[in-house]
Amino acid sequence: MSITALTASGQQIRSLNKSPRLFLSVMTWELRRFAASRLFWFQALGLFGFLLLLTWALHSPEGIDAVPVGNGVGGGASLSGSVAGTSAGGLLHTLPTVLTVLVLLLPFVTADGVTRDLQRRTHELLMTIPLPTWAYVWGRYLAGLVISLGLALLLLVSLLGMGWLLHLTIAEYPAPEIGTVLLLWTGMVLSATILVSSVGFALSTLLPRLSTLVKAVVMTAWLVGALVIPLSQHGNSALPPPSWYINWDPTSRITARELLSAYAINPNPTTTNETQFQQLILSVENKVPDLAGWFAPHLLLAGASLLLVLIAALAFKRFRDVLN
Amino acid sequence: MELTIERLSKRYGQQWALHQLSLRCEPGMLGLVGPNGAGKTTLMRMIATLLEPTEGRILWNGQDIHTHGQALRQVLGYLPQDFGIYPEFTGRQFLRYLAAMKGLPSELLNWRVDEVMEVANLEQAADRKLPTYSGGMKQRIGIAQALLNDPELLIVDEPTAGLDPAERVRFRTLLASLTRNRIVLLSTHIISDVEAVANRLVILQEGRVLVDTRPEALLAKTAGSVWSVTVDQATALQLQESYQVSTMVTQMNGITLRLVSATRPHEAAVVVDPSLEEAYLLATSRQTIRA
Numbered sequence: 195m196s197i198t199a200l201t202a203s204g205q206q207i208r209s210l211n212k213s214p215r216l217f218l219s220v221m222t223w224e225l226r227r228f229a230a231s232r233l234f235w236f237q238a239l240g241l242f243g244f245l246l247l248l249t250w251a252l253h254s255p256e257g258i259d260a261v262p263v264g265n266g267v268g269g270g271a272s273l274s275g276s277v278a279g280t281s282a283g284g285l286l287h288t289l290p291t292v293l294t295v296l297v298l299l300l301p302f303v304t305a306d307g308v309t310r311d312l313q314r315r316t317h318e319l320l321m322t323i324p325l326p327t328w329a330y331v332w333g334r335y336l337a338g339l340v341i342s343l344g345l346a347l348l349l350l351v352s353l354l355g356m357g358w359l360l361h362l363t364i365a366e367y368p369a370p371e372i373g374t375v376l377l378l379w380t381g382m383v384l385s386a387t388i389l390v391s392s393v394g395f396a397l398s399t400l401l402p403r404l405s406t407l408v409k410a411v412v413m414t415a416w417l418v419g420a421l422v423i424p425l426s427q428h429g430n431s432a433l434p435p436p437s438w439y440i441n442w443d444p445t446s447r448i449t450a451r452e453l454l455s456a457y458a459i460n461p462n463p464t465t466t467n468e469t470q471f472q473q474l475i476l477s478v479e480n481k482v483p484d485l486a487g488w489f490a491p492h493l494l495l496a497g498a499s500l501l502l503v504l505i506a507a508l509a510f511k512r513f514r515d516v517l518n
Numbered sequence: 519m520e521l522t523i524e525r526l527s528k529r530y531g532q533q534w535a536l537h538q539l540s541l542r543c544e545p546g547m548l549g550l551v552g553p554n555g556a557g558k559t560t561l562m563r564m565i566a567t568l569l570e571p572t573e574g575r576i577l578w579n580g581q582d583i584h585t586h587g588q589a590l591r592q593v594l595g596y597l598p599q600d601f602g603i604y605p606e607f608t609g610r611q612f613l614r615y616l617a618a619m620k621g622l623p624s625e626l627l628n629w630r631v632d633e634v635m636e637v638a639n640l641e642q643a644a645d646r647k648l649p650t651y652s653g654g655m656k657q658r659i660g661i662a663q664a665l666l667n668d669p670e671l672l673i674v675d676e677p678t679a680g681l682d683p684a685e686r687v688r689f690r691t692l693l694a695s696l697t698r699n700r701i702v703l704l705s706t707h708i709i710s711d712v713e714a715v716a717n718r719l720v721i722l723q724e725g726r727v728l729v730d731t732r733p734e735a736l737l738a739k740t741a742g743s744v745w746s747v748t749v750d751q752a753t754a755l756q757l758q759e760s761y762q763v764s765t766m767v768t769q770m771n772g773i774t775l776r777l778v779s780a781t782r783p784h785e786a787a788v789v790v791d792p793s794l795e796e797a798y799l800l801a802t803s804r805q806t807i808r809a
Contacts, residue, residue, distance in 0.1 A: 220619065227604055319601055319616065323591055323616070324620060512567070
């Protein structure tokens with residue numbers, strides 16, 4: 195072992211960078227740490243492949259059969275067509291399902307932003323350095339959020355990519371309308387990603403000893419909102435969701451179901467063959483969804499979750515007996 | 519630079535881990551020893567701002583670290599007893615990461631990391647992933663990270679536990695080279711480590727300071743209280759029950775014992791020079807007898 199004396203001047207070394215961008219440094223290094231892990235890239239690649247597969251499997255979420263009426267053709271041969279999974283109408287069917295897959299992964303990305311240091315016993319190193327608490331907590335949060343948004347972007351790319359692939363390979367499958375897909379992705383996926391990432395991170399940071407439970411609670415709550423509540427109301431008109439919930443449903447399942455009423459296909463008397471019927475479906479399925487009512491509440495939910503992160507950052511204590 | 523600990527206490531439930539402990543430290547190496555549960559790690563963690571005292575206060579250059587913790591952290595290097603690593607990182611990346619977290623200016627960061635790697639003799643392993651490091655290398659990267667900000671106060675908690683003898687000697691030689699112009703607090707239960715490098719020895723027992731002196735002063739105080747005697751097995755067993763035995767070696771002509779005792783334990787016993795370990799045993803056994 196070398197016994198070389200340290201040559202640096204202490205003052206020079208300790209002319210520490212007090213830049214408010216210190217939290218960006220925390221975030222950047224946390225991202226570098228993730229990037230240095232092969233497992234992380236395999237997991238991201240696996241998710242992307244699964245999302246592509248899911249988009250392909252759901253490319254025809256709603257088959258429509260109709261019997262033309264009126265103009266003397268009533269009682270003729272029935273017409274059939276289907277809604278494209280990556281059209282606006284199709285996305286209202288499929289997006290809540292795809293979103294659920296994404297959301298079930300997010301707590302594992304973000305909830306351990308701070309608690310990971312406790313589990314790995316690196317917190318004693320980090321808590322004894324002059325890194326401000328707020329920079330540590332916000333830096334770790336932002337790193338988790340960036341990764342979560344990256345996964346949400348993978349979802350967007352899988353929708354658009356598979357949509358284009360289907361358009362190129364299946365006759366009459368419409369190309370995805372990028373603007374419409376982006377709108378739905380922003381209102382439903384982006385807002386949910388921020389919401390779940392923030393809630394998972396904040397609760398785990400506030401309750402570091404219960405981080406596994408926090409993940410389980412976040413996932414269970416989402417499954418209840420996205421599957422249990424909608425299923426319990428399926429075909430049960432006696433139990434309509436409260437009107438406010440339609441707009442504020444973070445899972446977007448019930449929001450999407452209500453929006454779908456604007457996408458009903460009603461063949462008119464001039465629709466006499468399948469080509470005309472498919473044209474009719476196309477004109478309806480690519481309608482831009484009505485943003486009034488639900489879009490702003492979804493973004494507000496995401497914004498409100500940032501307040502929870504702020505509370506967690508303010509309440510965070512560096513002391514070991516609190517953390518343990 | 520000065521570290522002052524005033525009537526410091528820490529309680530876990532009904533148990534006092536530290537009780538009314540006072541110390542004043544100036545540049546040099548202070549070896550903190552004591553049996554398991556004496557409160558060494560609790561004291562280290564409180565000085566490192568990881569634990570809050572139940573009572574009392576710790577002052578760094580006259581400022582209470584409870585209210586001026588950041589000022590202490592600026593000049594603190596801390597090697598915990600048991601610390602984790604980021605398995606994704608190489609040794610160099612790990613140090614760069616911690617240097618960035620310590621806020622080292624970016625123009626100095628890489629140079630400083632290279633420098634502490636050289637001090638810890640880790641240049642050859644700098645680009646290896648941390649999980650491939652041996653126990654000794656892990657301890658050395660621990661001390662390297664503690665040195666990144668050229669600390670005025672360096673706290674090392676049981677740094678040689680689990681190291682092989684050669685690594686242990688190398689590690690404490692490194693520590694000894696770092697004592698100039700800084701306060702080094704070395705907590706250990708390996709007395710020979712303290713004997714080799716510390717110029718002040720504090721023995722903790724049951725959360726209190728039992729002895730606070732220079733190692734040579736403690737040795738001088740112990741002179742005449744360590745005995746050597748070679749006896750048969752039955753006598754050896756009797757002596758073992760009545761006296762504190764520091765070593766016991768089986769030889770052709772019987773069993774040679776080194777005994778720590780204020781009085782002659784056996785008519786054949788002869789006084790020998792004490793080791794610091796025996797001085798420690800005498801000090802702690804006196805306390806036990808008093809208790």
